[in-house]
Amino acid sequence: MKKDGIRMLAKEHEQNIWKYAFASVAVTVSSLGFGRMSYGILMPFMKENLAMSYKQAGLLATTVSIGYLLMVIFVGLLVTKYGAKKLVIFGTGLVSFGLFMLSFVAGYGWTLFAMLLLGIGTAFTYTPLITILVGWFPRKRGMLIGFLVSGMGLGTLISSALIPFFTTWFGDMGWRYLWFFYGALSIVSIIIAMIILRDPPIPLLPKETQKRSFWTKVYVNKRVLRVAFIYGLVGFAYLVPQSFLFSYILEVGLTKFQAGQIMAISGIMAIFSGPLWGGVSDRIGRKSALLATLGIGAVSLIIPVIFPVYSGLIVSQFLWGATIVGMLSLCQALSTEQVHPTYAPVALGYVTFFFAAGQLLGPGIGGWIIDRFEQIPLALIMCSVLLALAFLMTIRMNAHAVDVDVTELEAKPVLATFCKKETSTKEV
Numbered sequence: 001m002k003k004d005g006i007r008m009l010a011k012e013h014e015q016n017i018w019k020y021a022f023a024s025v026a027v028t029v030s031s032l033g034f035g036r037m038s039y040g041i042l043m044p045f046m047k048e049n050l051a052m053s054y055k056q057a058g059l060l061a062t063t064v065s066i067g068y069l070l071m072v073i074f075v076g077l078l079v080t081k082y083g084a085k086k087l088v089i090f091g092t093g094l095v096s097f098g099l100f101m102l103s104f105v106a107g108y109g110w111t112l113f114a115m116l117l118l119g120i121g122t123a124f125t126y127t128p129l130i131t132i133l134v135g136w137f138p139r140k141r142g143m144l145i146g147f148l149v150s151g152m153g154l155g156t157l158i159s160s161a162l163i164p165f166f167t168t169w170f171g172d173m174g175w176r177y178l179w180f181f182y183g184a185l186s187i188v189s190i191i192i193a194m195i196i197l198r199d200p201p202i203p204l205l206p207k208e209t210q211k212r213s214f215w216t217k218v219y220v221n222k223r224v225l226r227v228a229f230i231y232g233l234v235g236f237a238y239l240v241p242q243s244f245l246f247s248y249i250l251e252v253g254l255t256k257f258q259a260g261q262i263m264a265i266s267g268i269m270a271i272f273s274g275p276l277w278g279g280v281s282d283r284i285g286r287k288s289a290l291l292a293t294l295g296i297g298a299v300s301l302i303i304p305v306i307f308p309v310y311s312g313l314i315v316s317q318f319l320w321g322a323t324i325v326g327m328l329s330l331c332q333a334l335s336t337e338q339v340h341p342t343y344a345p346v347a348l349g350y351v352t353f354f355f356a357a358g359q360l361l362g363p364g365i366g367g368w369i370i371d372r373f374e375q376i377p378l379a380l381i382m383c384s385v386l387l388a389l390a391f392l393m394t395i396r397m398n399a400h401a402v403d404v405d406v407t408e409l410e411a412k413p414v415l416a417t418f419c420k421k422e423t424s425t426k427e428v
Contacts, residue, residue, distance in 0.1 A: 033155010058367020067119020091124025146278025
């Protein structure tokens with residue numbers, strides 16, 4: 001494929017940047033928003049209906065992380081072989097199946113299996129989505145990844161807004177109807193992705209460096225490992241509040257409607273904070289932006305421990321929602337900048353493995369602490385300390401960006417053929 005053909009396609013896709021942002025958010029709402037973040041809001045109702053302990057409830061969140069962990073490290077390699085779009089559609093399909101399954105589960109074992117499917121499906125969806133966005137819009141990666149992660153906040157907002165109505169309309173079975181509704185919306189997101197998304201040209205390294213292994217350039221790369229450890233600490237911390245804060249709000253004496261309002265604050269802020277921090281980082285640098293989000297996030301988790309009242313919880317969730325999406329999107333953007341674009345999907349999948357490992361440990365350990373000491377605030381304090389540690393590690397980090405414009409890249413033969421067909425069709 002000649003460079004002028006790639007430039008033509010790149011220019012065409014630049015005009016469609018908001019379509020890509022919309023499609024990516026739609027898929028992320030289904031995978032991260034419904035498949036991951038909504039569980040913490042539905043968990044108290046599932047816990048009561050299925051007669052689960054806090055430890056069992058935490059294990060369900062951990063199971064999602066196990067599914068994610070099992071597949072995410074391989075997804076980057078699969079992207080280079082099969083293309084990102086196919087994996088996005090396949091992964092969202094798995095998520096949709098898992099959501100439908102949760103609406104019909106009769107026992108704890110089948111619930112575990114459904115949560116495992118959600119984790120695997122999210123792994124197949126999220127990393128390829130970022131590959132598509134970074135591939136077509138490398139100069140806007142911070143903002144676009146922020147939009148992508150904002151789907152998590154939008155899913156939280158939708159869940160917080162709907163759960164009181166569904167439990168009122170359908171009683172104890174309200175959570176089942178809500179899972180079914182999520183599954184239906186996920187089918188819609190698959191259709192949107194099929195219509196809008198396209199695989200970007202895959203960049204090739206210069207011939208003299210093509211034979212260097214992923215091991216040398218990614219897995220033992222000190223810059224990549226530094227981002228991976230920071231991302232792992234964030235992963236450990238971020239699912240614990242989402243899994244148990246709703247229950248804590250109910251424990252301190254507030255109603256489920258007040259709890260829904262408080263959680264909705266976090267969801268609303270998360271929708272806007274992703275693109276905001278991404279755009280800020282495109283201007284002031286990823287390191288400075290990441291330090292700000294980690295510092296504010298660590299403080300936000302201490303507030304409900306000191307001030308377990310409505311106003312304190314509102315402030316806490318306002319700050320948490322305003323920063324957690326920023327942490328995630330900035331770590332992801334940083335990982336793609338530590339290596340040549342050819343290795344970006346692999347680097348992202350690699351650091352996300354650490355993130356998933358943190359998620360695997362977080363809810364389970366958090367649930368154990370709550371059961372052992374009967375104190376949800378202790379789990380929040382643990383998460384705040386971990387974010388403070390990530391803050392200290394970030395101070396010592398040097399941001400090394402390796403950036404290549406999509407118009408300067410060569411494409412692999414298979415994708416070059418695709419690009420040629422696209423261009424020829426347009427000319428006709």
